[in-house]
Every structure is written in C-alpha cells, then in structure tokens.
Amino acid sequence: MSKDIRIKKGLDIKLQGEAEQITTNAVASNVYTILPIDFHGIIPKLVAKAGTIVKAGEPLFYNKSVESMNFVSPVSGEVIEVVRGEKRKILAVKVKADKEQSFQDNGRFNIEAASADSIKEHLLKTGCWSFVKQRPYDIIANPEKSPKSIFVSGYASAPLAANYDYVLKGKEVELQAAITALGKLTEGQVHVTVGKSSNSPLAGLNDVSLHKISGPHPSGNVGTQIAKIDPVNKGETVWTVSPQDLVIIGELLLTGRFNAERIVSVSGSVVKNPKYYKAKIGAELSTMIYDAGVDSENFRLISGNVLTGSAVKPDGFLGYYHNEVVLIPEGDDYELFGWNKPIFNKISTSRALTFSWLTPNKKYDLTTNTNGEHRAFVVTGNYEEVFPLDIYPMQLMKACMVQDLDEMEALGMYEVAPEDFALTEFVCPSKQPHQEIIRKGLDLMIKEIG
Numbered sequence: 001m002s003k004d005i006r007i008k009k010g011l012d013i014k015l016q017g018e019a020e021q022i023t024t025n026a027v028a029s030n031v032y033t034i035l036p037i038d039f040h041g042i043i044p045k046l047v048a049k050a051g052t053i054v055k056a057g058e059p060l061f062y063n064k065s066v067e068s069m070n071f072v073s074p075v076s077g078e079v080i081e082v083v084r085g086e087k088r089k090i091l092a093v094k095v096k097a098d099k100e101q102s103f104q105d106n107g108r109f110n111i112e113a114a115s116a117d118s119i120k121e122h123l124l125k126t127g128c129w130s131f132v133k134q135r136p137y138d139i140i141a142n143p144e145k146s147p148k149s150i151f152v153s154g155y156a157s158a159p160l161a162a163n164y165d166y167v168l169k170g171k172e173v174e175l176q177a178a179i180t181a182l183g184k185l186t187e188g189q190v191h192v193t194v195g196k197s198s199n200s201p202l203a204g205l206n207d208v209s210l211h212k213i214s215g216p217h218p219s220g221n222v223g224t225q226i227a228k229i230d231p232v233n234k235g236e237t238v239w240t241v242s243p244q245d246l247v248i249i250g251e252l253l254l255t256g257r258f259n260a261e262r263i264v265s266v267s268g269s270v271v272k273n274p275k276y277y278k279a280k281i282g283a284e285l286s287t288m289i290y291d292a293g294v295d296s297e298n299f300r301l302i303s304g305n306v307l308t309g310s311a312v313k314p315d316g317f318l319g320y321y322h323n324e325v326v327l328i329p330e331g332d333d334y335e336l337f338g339w340n341k342p343i344f345n346k347i348s349t350s351r352a353l354t355f356s357w358l359t360p361n362k363k364y365d366l367t368t369n370t371n372g373e374h375r376a377f378v379v380t381g382n383y384e385e386v387f388p389l390d391i392y393p394m395q396l397m398k399a400c401m402v403q404d405l406d407e408m409e410a411l412g413m414y415e416v417a418p419e420d421f422a423l424t425e426f427v428c429p430s431k432q433p434h435q436e437i438i439r440k441g442l443d444l445m446i447k448e449i450g
Contacts, residue, residue, distance in 0.1 A: 042063050164198075175246050232414050234414055
C-alpha cells in the first residue's frame with residue numbers, strides 16, 4: 001500500500017527548453033572517459049594501463065581502501081591515455097571504443113538463491129557497487145556496513161530533470177531484479193518513491209515500500225525523502241540508488257553484461273531540439289549537443305542538472321552518475337542599475353521589485369549570472385522557506401565553516417548531502433557556496449569521526 005507524502009517548503013524553478021519525449025541513438029563516441037573525481041573519496045589504483053585492451057565491464061581501476069571494489073570500462077576498446085595531475089594523481093582514464101562492442105561475461109546470477117554476502121561480492125567485482133551510495137557522507141557505500149533501509153527516488157523535481165516515468169519505460173524486469181537483490185542487503189525496507197500523479201514502472205514493483213510524493217523541489221531529492229520517511233541518526237546508515245543505475249545493476253544480474261547505457265535528456269533554452277538520447281557513461285557530449293542543435297555561441301554546458309551538475313566544455317564527457325545535460329546562456333554580461341529596477345524575467349522568493357510570484361507557471365530563460373557578489377552571510381530567513389528538512393541550514397553551514405564537529409552533529413549533519421543545499425545556494429543573497437561548504441564539512445567528519 002502506498003503512502004502519500006506532501007512537501008510544502010521548496011521552490012520550483014521552471015526553465016525553458018524541456019526535453020521532448022523522443023529518444024534518438026546518440027552518435028557513438030570515439031573515446032569514453034571515466035573521471036575518478038566522480039567517485040568522491042576514492043583513491044584509484046590502476047589495473048588497465050595505457051595500451052591495455054579491455055572489454056566492456058572489465059576493471060580499469062580499483063579502490064585502494066577496499067581492493068575488491070572495481071570500477072569498470074563502459075565500452076570495449078583500448079586504454080589510450082591515463083591523465084595525471086599533481087603527485088601523479090589520476091584525473092581521467094580514456095578508452096578508445098571498438099567499432100563492434102564486446103562484453104565481459106560475468107555469468108547469469110541466481111538472485112533467488114544468493115546470500116547477501118554473495119550479492120555484495122558480485123556487485124563489487126563487476127563494478128556495480130559504485131552505484132550504491134550511503135548517507136551519512138554521500139559517498140559510495142561501505143560494503144562492511146549493513147544499512148537500516150535503502151531508498152530509490154523515482155521522482156525528479158529539479159529544473160529540466162529527465163522524466164523517470166519516460167526513461168524507465170519497459171525496464172520493469174531489470175528494475176525488479178535489482179530491487180530483489182538489494183532487498184537482501186538490508187534488514188529494513190527498500191523505500192521507492194514516485195510522483196503522486198505519475199505512471200512510473202517503479203510503482204508496480206514487488207518487495208518495496210512505495211511512497212507517492214508531491215510538492216515543489218527538492219521533493220524529488222532522496223535526502224528530502226529520507227528525512228520524511230526514515231531519518232538518519234548517529235551510528236545509522238542508509239543506502240541510496242538512482243533508478244537508471246538500478247537498470248544497469250538489474251541487467252548485469254540477469255545477463256552477466258555490464259551495459260553502461262542510459263537515456264540522457266539534452267535540454268535548455270539554447271537547445272534547438274531538446275530531446276532524449278541513448279548514450280553510455282563517459283560519452284563525448286559533443287555527439288549529443290550538436291545533433292540537438294545549439295542556438296547560441298555563448299552558453300554554459302552542464303553535465304547533470306543546473307543546480308548540482310558540473311560545468312564542462314563541449315568536448316567534455318557525460319558524468320558517471322548523470323542522466324541529463326543542460327545548456328543555458330552564459331551570464332557574463334553586466335546589467336546597468338539592475339539592482340533597483342522592477343524585475344519581470346527572473347525568479348525570486350522575494351516580492352521586493354520582483355513579480356515572479358504573480359505568474360507561478362511561467363517558464364524562464366535564466367542565465368548563469370548570480371546577480372550579485374560574494375559577501376558575509378545575511379540573515380534574511382529565505383533559506384528556511386525553501387529548505388524542507390527539519391534542520392537550521394545557516395547554523396549548520398556556519399558550524400561547518402568553523403569546523404565545530406559537536407555542533408555539526410547536533411544540527412543534523414548525518415542527514416544531509418551537498419545537493420540538499422542547492423536551493424538555498426540558489427536563493428542566497430550572500431552568494432555563498434553552500435554545497436561546497438557542506439561537502440567540506442562532510443569530508444572533515446569522515447576524517448575525524450570516520
């Protein structure tokens with residue numbers, strides 16, 4: 001039986017250029033790139049050096065701290081370059097793809113007969129463990145721990161987010177296989193959320209606790225849902241998996257093949273034909289964005305959503321956890337006396353000289369301009385208006401900035417991830433980097449508390 005959850009606090013940022021529900025096969029990339037920086041806190045140890053021939057699903061590197069945790073190639077081909085930075089830190093591993101793809105055969109996995117330990121071992125070996133993340137700390141899950149519950153958010157509320165109802169259509173078998181396997185890894189429940197009025201394939205799965213969620217962004221954030229359904233306290237662990245990653249896990253268990261394919265939305269106001277593309281993790285973004293058409297020369301390309309994604313160049317690559325690419329105008333111009341004129345073309349939570357509250361359904365063509373400069377925190381109370389967690393956001397960020405571990409614990413640091421602060425960063429009059437502050441705070445807790 002499903003349970004309804006209504007989120008009241010938040011802000012829907014409606015942007016122009018939503019992807020039309022048409023899927024095209026992206027032009028196959030010549031080179032696929034895996035960036036170890038996508039796996040926060042992982043120290044990579046190379047397995048495949050330049051010149052090594054790999055199949056799709058063969059390890060490229062493993063986690064130095066947990067040697068059984070592999071990170072695998074999304075395609076078959078030759079490792080042509082390992083990009084290194086200071087102190088020989090591995091920045092990227094590039095694989096030149098074969099014309100005809102071949103896959104490492106991991107064998108069909110007997111989910112029904114498998115134990116929790118054998119499922120963990122299989123996912124670690126085949127590279128699928130990287131899709132399982134944990135709270136606290138928002139990092140890849142520690143396989144030594146047992147979570148009290150597992151969460152899958154099937155509702156995306158971020159601006160221009162890919163529609164999960166559409167991209168998961170026809171993937172019910174893979175989703176059920178992954179859910180059945182992951183369900184054995186926890187003594188608690190697997191919580192799955194879908195939109196209140198959605199038609200999601202996730203709604204028909206067995207062995208899950210289904211929740212229907214509604215309300216403004218960040219209602220789709222898994223952190224918001226955890227706080228409402230099963231909050232994380234000190235000493236507890238919760239795991240999270242995104243729906244498209246569930247499909248990859250399910251296909252691996254059913255067929256033995258690591259198929260890194262996912263459906264990616266290409267959207268934004270400067271895209272001529274915003275739509276969906278079938279592409280693989282690490283693909284060159286130029287293969288999608290120029291096919292969709294770009295209506296400007298001055299734009300910012302973002303792998304991920306506009307609030308939490310990474311700015312990349314057109315010759316950049318699809319992030320490991322991303323299933324959307326957004327292009328919006330670069331805001332590098334200066335608006336004369338912009339601070340004292342009535343504003344009709346921007347979103348604001350304030351009613352001072354702004355009128356977006358009169359047209360709640362209007363879609364905007366926003367740029368990357370922050371409309372202000374960095375300064376000390378100004379106490380306005382507008383963070384709390386868009387922050388649905390039962391936490392004081394400004395006080396928590398200040399505790400992070402002064403590295404007060406006791407205060408961070410007391411204020412609820414175990415529950416949060418940087419993405420939970422994307423909206424407060426958007427509405428911040430002080431232009432403070434909220435997500436960066438929280439990330440540094442979480443890293444400090446890992447180092448000092450573990």
